[in-house]
Amino acid sequence: MIQLISDKQNVCVVGDDDQSIYQWRGADVQNIITFSKRYQKVAIHQLDINRRSADGIVKTANLLIQKNNPNRLQKLIRDKGIESENGDLYKILFNNQKDEIEWIVGKVHSLIGTEIIEGDKSRKLKYSDIAFLFRSVGNEAKPYIDALKEAGIPVIYSGIGGLFATPEVNTIVKIFEFISNCDNDVEYNDLYINEIHSKLPAQFSIKYDSFKIGIISIQDFTQKQRRISLQGLYASVLSLLGLSDASFHDSDDDVLLYNLGRFSRAISDYEGSREFLTFNSIKDFIWFIRLHAENAYDSGNTDSMAGLVDAVQVLTMHGTKGLGFPVVFMPSHFRQNREPEFGPTLLNTTKFDSNRFLNYPEDERRIYYVALTRSKKYLFVTSAEYKIGGKRRSARSNFFNEIDDKYFITNDILDPTTRKLSEEDGVSEEISLPTSYSELAYYLSCGYDYKMRFIYGFNPGLVPALGFGKQVHNIINLLHKDFEVTKKIPSKSKIAQFIEEHFYLRYASTDLTERFKISALKSLLKYVKMWESDFSLAIKTERPFELEFENSLIAGSIDMIKREEGNEAVLEVIDFKTGKDNNELMHKYELQVQLYTIAAQEALGINTQKALIHFLDADKNSRLNVQTSPDALGTAKEELSFAIQGITKATFNRDARQDKICKSCDWCNLCPKRKGYRA
Numbered sequence: 001m002i003q004l005i006s007d008k009q010n011v012c013v014v015g016d017d018d019q020s021i022y023q024w025r026g027a028d029v030q031n032i033i034t035f036s037k038r039y040q041k042v043a044i045h046q047l048d049i050n051r052r053s054a055d056g057i058v059k060t061a062n063l064l065i066q067k068n069n070p071n072r073l074q075k076l077i078r079d080k081g082i083e084s085e086n087g088d089l090y091k092i093l094f095n096n097q098k099d100e101i102e103w104i105v106g107k108v109h110s111l112i113g114t115e116i117i118e119g120d121k122s123r124k125l126k127y128s129d130i131a132f133l134f135r136s137v138g139n140e141a142k143p144y145i146d147a148l149k150e151a152g153i154p155v156i157y158s159g160i161g162g163l164f165a166t167p168e169v170n171t172i173v174k175i176f177e178f179i180s181n182c183d184n185d186v187e188y189n190d191l192y193i194n195e196i197h198s199k200l201p202a203q204f205s206i207k208y209d210s211f212k213i214g215i216i217s218i219q220d221f222t223q224k225q226r227r228i229s230l231q232g233l234y235a236s237v238l239s240l241l242g243l244s245d246a247s248f249h250d251s252d253d254d255v256l257l258y259n260l261g262r263f264s265r266a267i268s269d270y271e272g273s274r275e276f277l278t279f280n281s282i283k284d285f286i287w288f289i290r291l292h293a294e295n296a297y298d299s300g301n302t303d304s305m306a307g308l309v310d311a312v313q314v315l316t317m318h319g320t321k322g323l324g325f326p327v328v329f330m331p332s333h334f335r336q337n338r339e340p341e342f343g344p345t346l347l348n349t350t351k352f353d354s355n356r357f358l359n360y361p362e363d364e365r366r367i368y369y370v371a372l373t374r375s376k377k378y379l380f381v382t383s384a385e386y387k388i389g390g391k392r393r394s395a396r397s398n399f400f401n402e403i404d405d406k407y408f409i410t411n412d413i414l415d416p417t418t419r420k421l422s423e424e425d426g427v428s429e430e431i432s433l434p435t436s437y438s439e440l441a442y443y444l445s446c447g448y449d450y451k452m453r454f455i456y457g458f459n460p461g462l463v464p465a466l467g468f469g470k471q472v473h474n475i476i477n478l479l480h481k482d483f484e485v486t487k488k489i490p491s492k493s494k495i496a497q498f499i500e501e502h503f504y505l506r507y508a509s510t511d512l513t514e515r516f517k518i519s520a521l522k523s524l525l526k527y528v529k530m531w532e533s534d535f536s537l538a539i540k541t542e543r544p545f546e547l548e549f550e551n552s553l554i555a556g557s558i559d560m561i562k563r564e565e566g567n568e569a570v571l572e573v574i575d576f577k578t579g580k581d582n583n584e585l586m587h588k589y590e591l592q593v594q595l596y597t598i599a600a601q602e603a604l605g606i607n608t609q610k611a612l613i614h615f616l617d618a619d620k621n622s623r624l625n626v627q628t629s630p631d632a633l634g635t636a637k638e639e640l641s642f643a644i645q646g647i648t649k650a651t652f653n654r655d656a657r658q659d660k661i662c663k664s665c666d667w668c669n670l671c672p673k674r675k676g677y678r679a
């Protein structure tokens, strides 16, 4: 590709050969090492300052990666001038893995609540600031995760496929199995219910009788439905288990909700790929879990949102690339280095260079380099001579020894530095928020709604009308494009033809879709009739933008109209909404259009003079002007800032703007504020 485009275009390539850790899936570090030799007129700009880590970490990482010389680009990474304090870095080889784990747990406890300084801000250190990095989570992490949990330290982990092994999710799956009578050779009777009830996680305190009656009535109700919603069934089960009790939501350990939220996503993955579900689909869903999902879903993940759940994160060294944490533990290292070999395969290895997929010492060293440099301040590298229960000395990765001791305390002495405590709340500065207006709008209507949706990951049930507005908007787009070619105002038959060809609602039945099509046709006929003059104007639909705003990146797309006023061309931001104009969501809509105006000006450099909301309704189309004076946009920015600061400081109060919002909230079965609101 570079050869195809580089004689006509400039190519900018960004990379770090020392962080090339994907050879096992075909990445070749030589691509970057030999880049300047392969092309003429290459200018190199070195980014040689590590802006994340304190000096002890940067120097340790440098000492390690220099062992890859001369097969790397010659460079020396500098730190940004923050000195490691005595006790920030420990590297200890314990005699026994049990001692190692005890020491680690003690270290986590001692650090929580101490002051951490990031830039010019100081705050208290939280669980979410701590990462445990393993070469293989599946093979190594279990005793550490068990000990952390036992010590009351919340943990989320990835790389172990552990979501369905968690007691809370396991319980839900068992209940689904009972409701659907999943397996022919199992008797789904009272004993079975008793068995599930006896193994309920401690947080679920429902009495046996209520549990049994509840499950059977959910089963009866679901069986009678022609079509079912799995997400709705899930919400009913959670509600029965008492998930709307404040104790679930106000405790410090929110891992349980996080895991239940991830199960909700697994349901959406299944439900979203089917046109509709019937009672029998519950069985199919169980088989989806057994055959696929059990190995594909982790109880944690590495997305930036995970940092907003206050839990220690356990990750693979690979999975941590691009992330940074104030505290990094690198325990275990019980992994013998082996000669690289290409395992048994059906592939004909003479037909390709299989060597480039192998893990050579230089590749392994790069993985360790990446892991070390995830830490900002504290770095604890530990291992032990004997594994728990082991009688013979355990083999260890060579790279544990390769990490130079120079900047570490190497024995189990108390932290020589007295750590100040802090009361200031906040989350890591690493969390920069990729977001959109619709996400921020959820926060603005209720902080807890945002948390349920985007932090825990719960999905609401699917509704047949989902996507109606988008479909109508698409057809407006097509009508304007058609006008550009034909210069004809779209006729009724043309609109009907476009609807027939392009209108599609994923979750609506055929009958319902036909009704939605009629409604769309009426709205669009009104639109064409009332705003015929707009067709001669240039309309730019769906112009994408990315707006950097405080510590967030807001992405979206804007529709704009270009209108001639006198000798001047005036650009107007327009946002199409399906529905009437006198609804309760007006403030939300206005704020959205104001954000689009800010984005047009600041991200796209377009000076728009007007902003409109266009309501597409079958009875009446109307347009409303939205205030875009500097004062109005200033107020809009304050609102957006409130949402972004709230999210990045993990402030998720149950503070619906209006009581009405709770009544129609997707979580009114699960949120303590509206407990019992719905049957």
Ligand code: SF4
Binding pocket: 445, 446, 447, 448, 449, 452, 654, 655, 656, 661, 662, 663, 665, 666, 667, 668, 671, 672, 673, 674
């Ligand atoms: S029920 Fe009310 S308080 Fe609870 S999440 Fe919904 S809007 Fe917020």
